[in-house]
Amino acid sequence: NAGVTQTPKFQVLKTGQSMTLQCAQDMNHNSMYWYRQDPGMGLRLIYYSASEGTTDKGEVPNGYNVSRLNKREFSLRLESAAPSQTSVYFCASSQGAGDYGYTFGSGTRLTVV
Amino acid sequence: AQKITQTQPGMFVQEKEAVTLDCTYDTSDPSYGLFWYKQPSSGEMIFLIYQGSYDQQNATEGRYSLNFQKARKSANLVISASQLGDSAMYFCAMREVNTGGFKTIFGAGTRLFVKA
Numbered sequence: 001n002a003g004v005t006q007t008p009k010f011q012v013l014k015t016g017q018s019m020t021l022q023c024a025q026d027m028n029h030n031s032m033y034w035y036r037q038d039p040g041m042g043l044r045l046i047y048y049s050a051s052e053g054t055t056d057k058g059e060v061p062n063g064y065n066v067s068r069l070n071k072r073e074f075s076l077r078l079e080s081a082a083p084s085q086t087s088v089y090f091c092a093s094s095q096g097a098g099d100y101g102y103t104f105g106s107g108t109r110l111t112v113v
Numbered sequence: 114a115q116k117i118t119q120t121q122p123g124m125f126v127q128e129k130e131a132v133t134l135d136c137t138y139d140t141s142d143p144s145y146g147l148f149w150y151k152q153p154s155s156g157e158m159i160f161l162i163y164q165g166s167y168d169q170q171n172a173t174e175g176r177y178s179l180n181f182q183k184a185r186k187s188a189n190l191v192i193s194a195s196q197l198g199d200s201a202m203y204f205c206a207m208r209e210v211n212t213g214g215f216k217t218i219f220g221a222g223t224r225l226f227v228k229a
Contacts, residue, residue: 042204042219045216056215
């Protein structure tokens with residue numbers, strides 16, 4: 001009964017370091033998403049994957065890359081972390097475009113110092 | 114231009130009373146979906162309710178209903194018989210079917226406090 005699993009839950013990086021956030025879903029959903037949540041700004045879409053083999057930019061893609069490894073897994077990579085990327089990151093998945101709602105992971109709290 | 118506006122940063126409601134959380138939206142796409150999500154203090158995001166732009170009736174899910182006023186471009190969430198467990202952050206969101214594709218955008222949220 002896992003749903004959407006994100007790892008790690010917490011991470012502290014130094015400016016310029018790289019890391020990959022992992023996301024996996026076991027609901028056989030076609031679509032997956034990465035959002036960031038900052039205080040007072042709601043959630044902003046970074047990248048999404050409408051189906052296996054496709055990825056597209058969202059509202060705030062700069063500084064990030066993604067990989068849809070297979071139908072289950074969608075990773076987010078920060079190549080050279082910056083303090084502006086300090087945020088809570090959420091992965092989500094949906095059947096189709098999400099009109100039945102997204103299922104979210106529990107989030108990753110990332111701090112870049 | 115901001116497409117989802119939630120003007121109430123915080124709201125208080127007495128337990129067992131009803132509360133309305135406001136949401137207005139802006140789109141020129143005739144086909145769109147509207148959503149509400151709940152984020153408790155534990156941090157997870159929980160889908161509550163969905164309304165399609167062509168739906169004739171307001172959506173309801175248990176104690177949640179969406180007051181959809183298309184001409185006013187508003188999609189307010191009504192929670193009936195508030196419970197202490199309803200204390201959380203609530204986000205309104207929208208997907209523009211033709212112009213937005215798979216992108217769902219979120220408002221800044223309203224924090225609801227339920228008082229015993």
